[in-house]
Amino acid sequence: MKNILIIEDEEKVVQVIKAYLEKSGYNVYVALNGLTGIEIFKENKLDLIILDLMLPDINGEDICKVIRETSEVYIFMLTAKGSLEEKIEGLNIGADEYLVKPFSPRELTARVNALFRRFNNVNASILSYDSGKLVINTEERSVKVKGITIMLTPNEFDILYTLAINKGRVLTRDQLIQKIFGLDFEGYDRTVDVHIKNLRKKIEEDSKNPRYVITVVKIGYKFGCDN
Structure with a gap:
């Protein structure tokens, strides 16, 4: 079972995403602020982090930088910041994908499923x-x-x-x-x-x-x- 961490301060958004992902068979951790997210990241083996950029304690960009110091875990950024420059900055600091709010939880789940299918299709050599x-x-x-x-x-x-x-x-x-x-x-x-x-x-x-x-x-x- 793949482990996914959601770092997002909007509880309703978290509940919806969590429900969709769990229905697809994923084990989901939740953090409603950045510091909690970092602690969960340090204590668990994660396959994907869904990261909001606008958090109450630490901005998502700084969290992404901390994670990238020690891990290549896939990072999927969720944000209301939608300009081309902001997307490029997110990719430059280590994000793998970028989804602008508002978004469809069904689309997010489909992207997550496609991601793990992609990983599983690589031949061992x-x-x-x-x-x-x-x-x-x-x-x-x-x-x-x-x-x-x-x-x-x-x-x-x-x-x-x-x-x-x-x-x-x-x-x-x-x-x-x-x-x-x-x-x-x-x-x-x-x-x-x-x-x-x-x-x-x-x-x-x-x-x-x-x-x-x-x-x-x-x-x-x-x-x-x-x-």
């Missing part, structure tokens, strides 16, 4: 590139660069994995979105750019001159390293 300098373990969903484990968010991992298994092919942003997020993705195509920028900072020796994740101007991205 170890992919090694660049004479072993880059290793992708798809069973553990982990990545090592020069023997050091690199903490990637789920979306960063899926983008790297998708590019790697399509080595030699250029994938457009739309193709990456379809392969990773699915046809019903309601975000925007620049989401991929933000995740790739963050991914490069973590795995590339020089993020401005990447070796692994290569930009193909006006088309998309490709994996640029041989085995």
Whole structure:
């Protein structure tokens, strides 16, 4: 059973989301403020955190930063902040998805279900590139660069994995979105750019001159390293 934490101060919203998720078979923890949410995060193994940004004690952006210091758990932001700049900022600090209020609890549950189906569909194997300098373990969903484990968010991992298994092919942003997020993705195509920028900072020796994740101007991205 997957463990989900909801950090949200509106009790009615929490009750509705919790009911929908539990009906779909998830174990749901609830925190009505940020400090409680952080404590639950530290004490439990979580598969997903649904995080409101506007909380009474700590803002959600700071909570996201704290979580990202030690965990790659999937973070789904819920917020009334809906501008493009605010979405990009959320992705930059470690969010994986962004849903603007008001939203449908049915849509949220569908996205959660799609997320876990995506995780379960990755074949178990170890992919090694660049004479072993880059290793992708798809069973553990982990990545090592020069023997050091690199903490990637789920979306960063899926983008790297998708590019790697399509080595030699250029994938457009739309193709990456379809392969990773699915046809019903309601975000925007620049989401991929933000995740790739963050991914490069973590795995590339020089993020401005990447070796692994290569930009193909006006088309998309490709994996640029041989085995």
